[in-house]
Amino acid sequence: MKSEVLYPGAFPMVRVELEAGENIKAESGAMVASSPTIDIESKMEGGFLGALSRKLLTGEKFFFQTLKAARGPGEVLLAPTVPGEIVIMELDGLNEYMVQKDGFLAGADTVKIESQMQSLSRGLLGGEGFFILKISGKGPLILNSFGAIHKIELRPDQEYIVDNSHLVAWSATTSYHIERAASGWVASFTSGEGFVCRFHGPGVVYIQSRNPGGFGNWIRQFIPVSE
Amino acid sequence: MTPNALCFGSQFPVTGSPCHVEITPSGMRVRLESQPSEPDDGLIPFSNLSVSSGGLHHDQLVVQWSADSDRRTLFLKDPEIIRSFRETAPKDLTGELEEAASKVRKIRRRRRMAWIAAGSLVAALALFMWFGSNVLVDLAVSRIPIEWEKKLGEAAYRDFLAQQTVVKEGQAVAAVSEMTRRLTERISDDPYEFQVTVVRSDVVNAFALPGGYVVVFTGLMKKAENGEEVAGVLSHELNHVLQRHGLERIVKQLGLVAALSIVLGDQQGLIGLTKQVGVELLTLRFGREQETEADVTGVQLLHRANIDSHGMIRFFERLSEQQKEPIEILSTHPMSAARAARLKAEVAALPKQTLEPFTFDWKAVQDSLAGS
Ligand SMILES: [Zn+2]
Numbered sequence: 127m128k129s130e131v132l133y134p135g136a137f138p139m140v141r142v143e144l145e146a147g148e149n150i151k152a153e154s155g156a157m158v159a160s161s162p163t164i165d166i167e168s169k170m171e172g173g174f175l176g177a178l179s180r181k182l183l184t185g186e187k188f189f190f191q192t193l194k195a196a197r198g199p200g201e202v203l204l205a206p207t208v209p210g211e212i213v214i215m216e217l218d219g220l221n222e223y224m225v226q227k228d229g230f231l232a233g234a235d236t237v238k239i240e241s242q243m244q245s246l247s248r249g250l251l252g253g254e255g256f257f258i259l260k261i262s263g264k265g266p267l268i269l270n271s272f273g274a275i276h277k278i279e280l281r282p283d284q285e286y287i288v289d290n291s292h293l294v295a296w297s298a299t300t301s302y303h304i305e306r307a308a309s310g311w312v313a314s315f316t317s318g319e320g321f322v323c324r325f326h327g328p329g330v331v332y333i334q335s336r337n338p339g340g341f342g343n344w345i346r347q348f349i350p351v352s353e
Numbered sequence: 354m355t356p357n358a359l360c361f362g363s364q365f366p367v368t369g370s371p372c373h374v375e376i377t378p379s380g381m382r383v384r385l386e387s388q389p390s391e392p393d394d395g396l397i398p399f400s401n402l403s404v405s406s407g408g409l410h411h412d413q414l415v416v417q418w419s420a421d422s423d424r425r426t427l428f429l430k431d432p433e434i435i436r437s438f439r440e441t442a443p444k445d446l447t448g449e450l451e452e453a454a455s456k457v458r459k460i461r462r463r464r465r466m467a468w469i470a471a472g473s474l475v476a477a478l479a480l481f482m483w484f485g486s487n488v489l490v491d492l493a494v495s496r497i498p499i500e501w502e503k504k505l506g507e508a509a510y511r512d513f514l515a516q517q518t519v520v521k522e523g524q525a526v527a528a529v530s531e532m533t534r535r536l537t538e539r540i541s542d543d544p545y546e547f548q549v550t551v552v553r554s555d556v557v558n559a560f561a562l563p564g565g566y567v568v569v570f571t572g573l574m575k576k577a578e579n580g581e582e583v584a585g586v587l588s589h590e591l592n593h594v595l596q597r598h599g600l601e602r603i604v605k606q607l608g609l610v611a612a613l614s615i616v617l618g619d620q621q622g623l624i625g626l627t628k629q630v631g632v633e634l635l636t637l638r639f640g641r642e643q644e645t646e647a648d649v650t651g652v653q654l655l656h657r658a659n660i661d662s663h664g665m666i667r668f669f670e671r672l673s674e675q676q677k678e679p680i681e682i683l684s685t686h687p688m689s690a691a692r693a694a695r696l697k698a699e700v701a702a703l704p705k706q707t708l709e710p711f712t713f714d715w716k717a718v719q720d721s722l723a724g725s
Pocket of ligand 1: 589
């Protein structure tokens with residue numbers, strides 16, 4: 127599998143070349159176009175119950191799609207729903223990443239995707255929901271963001287504070303705590319950005335330059351209310 | 354040598370350098386992938402190391418030491434290596450770690466207990482809703498579209514009629530059609546198109562399938578003393594359909610899991626499930642509560658249609674009194690004194706009705722059935 131980002135910027139697409147017999151997993155709905163040699167199967171990653179719990183508890187799409195070069199080599203064009211950047215990472219088999227559920231676009235067949243339940247406080251306060259994806263294995267992993275993707279590099283014991291709605295993915299060697307951004311609980315609940323994550327290195331944290339929730343609020347004021 | 358750990362340091366990439374770690378009695382041997390031959394063979398004595406737990410879930414062993422005027426940090430995730438490190442390293446090194454590990458274990462256990470408690474609570478609630486009340490069944494039934502119910506009932510109806518002698522025309526059919534019309538006219542927002550078929554059989558019974566498919570046996574018509582008695586049974590049966598009692602029984606027979614999956618959105622599987630479990634629609638027995646409900650709503654419907662509701666009560670009473678041979682309608686609708694009393698009270702509570710007699714002559718209807 128070879129992949130390349132086309133039209134880098136706000137509206138990119140990724141082209142993935144598959145050899146005969148090769149598979150990739152993609153977020154369902156991500157496929158834009160493909161060679162006629164590619165077959166699409168909807169596969170429930172993590173078994174039926176896993177998929178069901180993901181659907182029920184995260185509101186996430188039930189299936190990942192498996193795109194298979196069943197009848198000879200071919201290429202697939204993939205794109206995310208929201209405007210924003212695409213990054214291709216190469217997993218080395220040792221580094222694992224936690225990915226916020228909208229951040230996953232596609233991954234090689236050798237990449238393992240698990241839903242992981244967050245601890246109660248992180249799920250409630252973290253803003254990424256109770257479930258996040260834990261991605262391990264070896265091979266290319268394709269992430270997408272809302273806005274541009276920015277990579278924060280943390281040396282051992284180095285810390286960084288990130289607004290949780292801007293999180294895309296982070297390496298499992300980091301640890302983090304949820305903290306209040308403003309002092310006083312009332313301020314935390316009333317100001318839009320109530321909670322932040324304090325990350326502790328080593329590892330990398332990928333953040334997005336726009337906040338999907340904030341954008342939703344901003345755009346809502348222009349939608350006429352019909353009675 | 355496949356790498357089994359990540360090594361961090363100021364000259365290494367920020368996501369760490371893959372390296373191979375081996376535990377020896379005197380220390381830890383670290384071989385970096387990028388620099389295969391370290392001068393001292395990469396052996397770091399235990400005395401130079403400090404350990405802690407780290408990573409997102411505190412499940413990684415973090416080992417730190419100084420080398421080349423730099424602080425190195427190693428993240429170990431492989432459970433085999435972590436185990437051999439803990440077994441081999443001197444106690445003063447791992448003591449603190451064991452303490453931290455037991456703290457993490459305690460937190461995990463407490464958290465697991467909390468989840469188990471929450472889980473059992475949900476399960477207990479579901480079980481209570483299942484056995485203690487019909488909330489879950491009602492919820493599931495309300496999610497099943499009428500169209501599905503019709504498909505389900507129609508298939509069983511066709512199968513049944515194919516093996517029976519159907520009375521296609523004549524006074525009996527005309528009389529039953531008149532009763533059906535009088536009753537169904539009075540049902541508000543009726544999503545069903547009731548089909549009532551007269552079947553030649555000495556069985557004293559009538560039954561309704563989900564979706565509005567009703568069968569009246571000629572045996573019932575022969576035993577009845579007037580049209581109001583048959584209309585009473587018919588009204589009762591129509592109300593089993595309107596209250597969706599058949600579906601409630603099916604959902605109950607299919608079980609808790611099926612009901613939950615219907616509630617949660619998978620109605621698609623219902624027809625398949627019905628076949629799988631082998632529910633025989635024709636042998637469905639209604640529960641006592643359902644019978645009472647069909648009785649009460651049946652009497653109300655008769656009242657709206659200006660048909661004498663005493664006919665239904667009298668018919669049941671007479672059959673139960675003079676019961677010599679077992680009569681089918683009593684086995685599916687056992688008539689108890691309490692049931693009759695409840696029905697009488699129900700009728701008494703309704704405002705006075707102006708009765709509208711049927712247009713057919715009941716004796717003539719019965720005579721038309723006698724010959725065959
Ligand atoms: Zn009944």
